[in-house]
Amino acid sequence: MDAAPAVEWILACRPGFEGEAAAEGRLALAAHGVPVTEPRIAPGLVRFAFDGPIDRGRLPDPHRLIFARTAWPAFARLSTLDPRDRLTPLLAALDAVAATVGDVWVETADGEEGTALAGFARSFEAATLAALKRARRRDPSSQVLLRVLAASGADLALALDDRGALPPGRGGIPRLRLPRDAPSRSALKIEEAWLTLLSASERVRALAPGMTAVDLGAAPGGWSWQLARRGLAVTAIDNGPLAASALATGRIRHVRADGFRFRPPRPVDWLVCDMVEQPARVARLVADWLARGDAHAALVNLKLPMKKRWEETVGCLVALGDAIDALLPPSVAAAAARPDAPVAGTRFALRARQLYHDREEITVLALPLGRRTRSGPAPGGRPGPTSTAISRRRAPRRSSP
Ligand SMILES: C[S@@+](CC[C@H](N)C(=O)[O-])C[C@H]1O[C@@H](n2cnc3c(N)ncnc32)[C@H](O)[C@@H]1O
Structure with a gap:
């Protein structure tokens, strides 16, 4: 061209x-x-x-x-x-x-x-x-x-x-249609996040049937429903009720618990989180899950109701990136005078976007870089999810729009 x-x-x-x-x-x-x-x-x-x-x-x-x-x-x-x-x-x-x-x-x-x-x-x-x-x-x-x-x-x-x-x-602006049985409009948010934050080949590898996810702040269940439609087994954490259409997928287990206290008995492929909470607190929680190996990858929404939204974004992403050895989005790296390419030990890529379906909030993806060994522990914590979960799964049969 x-x-x-x-x-x-x-x-x-x-x-x-x-x-x-x-x-x-x-x-x-x-x-x-x-x-x-x-x-x-x-x-x-x-x-x-x-x-x-x-x-x-x-x-x-x-x-x-x-x-x-x-x-x-x-x-x-x-x-x-x-x-x-x-x-x-x-x-x-x-x-x-x-x-x-x-x-x-x-x-x-x-x-x-x-x-x-x-x-x-x-x-x-x-x-x-x-x-x-x-x-x-x-x-x-x-x-x-x-x-x-x-x-x-x-x-x-x-x-x-x-x-x-x-x-x-x-x-x-992606033209996405909300399916009639979607539990909430938030279902479009996670679909747009997958479209914009993952490449087509990453989507195939990272969202495969048989994977597992924990959804913190899940009710009424739009995100859990989307994960379940892709064949993932979801543990949905919320004291509020889930919509019948979410439970009807048969792949969602509802646990009424505090999202800041819940931990999975075994590591999961995905942590997703849409709790309405201080962004710095949510960023710390996600960092802790990833650093301990409780989840292999994360997709999280950070609410930005404050005035200094750019500064808050930079602060949260730098803190999260430092805690998990992540490559920052280039603009955040520039704001914090950090490297804009992976250096030795970099374990994750952080990507973030204010989606069309986001309001006063941004959506952040932490995606593992490279492969882990089946037996090797995740650096600094418990063993990672079984094998190289995200990089080695079979391609999904696409069931979603
Ligand atoms: C924006 S809604 C989530 C919408 C959801 N992602 C969907 O797709 O339908 C936020 C949810 O977080 C839940 N929540 C907030 N704080 C929480 C906490 N500490 N533990 C568990 N859930 C929490 C609320 O009950 C609420 O249902």
């Missing part, structure tokens, strides 16, 4: 979290040696304009940011467009960087302003595709995706992406 230089790097985030996305984007750009400018903020958008074109290869990987859902490395910005003809300037700007494109997405920010533009985005996407076809500039076999961010009807930013490395949906 033609790697058109970027004149602007635009991040999409949850409305209200522009400050966190800006702080993170600034750090990520600085860590990549890109001169940092003060971003312009609009609801759901953080826009870093560059003084001159920047080589795309110098921009941070948006998939590894926490508060950005997607990024547009814009090669052109078309502002004050005449609403009677937006296509001529768009095609002229495209001329300079690509002969043909495979597809077009017209995207908007999340929130009220983006919703108000949804109708325009749909019709402009169809019009752009038709114009490209007429000009013989659409080649369905091409991997090049033209992404048009419509900040308003008169302000467009254009970026090119590889169709093979698409964000999960327009605006970085």
Whole structure:
């Protein structure tokens, strides 16, 4: 794909979290040696304009940011467009960087302003595709995706992406449907976490029938239900009741207990945790499970109701990372001046994301790096789960959407 230089790097985030996305984007750009400018903020958008074109290869990987859902490395910005003809300037700007494109997405920010533009985005996407076809500039076999961010009807930013490395949906928002028998909307949160925090091959290896999981703060059971649908045997910890559809899976054992006290008799493959509690306390709990080998991997939601959400995120992830010898997400590593590649002894990768289905919270994955031996104890604690549980399981029969 033609790697058109970027004149602007635009991040999409949850409305209200522009400050966190800006702080993170600034750090990520600085860590990549890109001169940092003060971003312009609009609801759901953080826009870093560059003084001159920047080589795309110098921009941070948006998939590894926490508060950005997607990024547009814009090669052109078309502002004050005449609403009677937006296509001529768009095609002229495209001329300079690509002969043909495979597809077009017209995207908007999340929130009220983006919703108000949804109708325009749909019709402009169809019009752009038709114009490209007429000009013989659409080649369905091409991997090049033209992404048009419509900040308003008169302000467009254009970026090119590889169709093979698409964000999960327009605006970085995956279109997931809640099955009718899902116990809660939280079921979508864990599904989105698997989609965005694990690669396709990691999903196959890490979520296989026959594995085991403990779900702390499980009621009414959306996360447990999703794990059970993938064939895992789940111990669901909550003093509250589980939905009938969760219990009907036959793979969930409900234990009424305090999630901060419960420990499994044998190590499990997964610890998942969605308890509404102080994030630092939850991070310490998860660190303790992983460090002692009570769980092999963890997926945890950290609630962020406080004002200094970026600082809290960095503090929690650094403390968790230090406790389990983990590689931090790059922006957190930059904030804490820590290594951004595994060093000797690194046992886990920490990945984190404010998902579309997250509100004032982020979801954090701790995934073991490399393999452990069947007999070898987990460093610093009890033996790990039987054998190299996550890396050696058979591929699951996919039962979920
Ligand atoms: C956000 S809800 C979990 C939703 C769940 N993930 C789902 O998918 O349906 C939080 C749950 O954590 C539980 N909880 C909070 N503190 C807890 C504790 N100390 N021990 C066990 N459960 C706790 C609450 O009872 C509540 O049911």
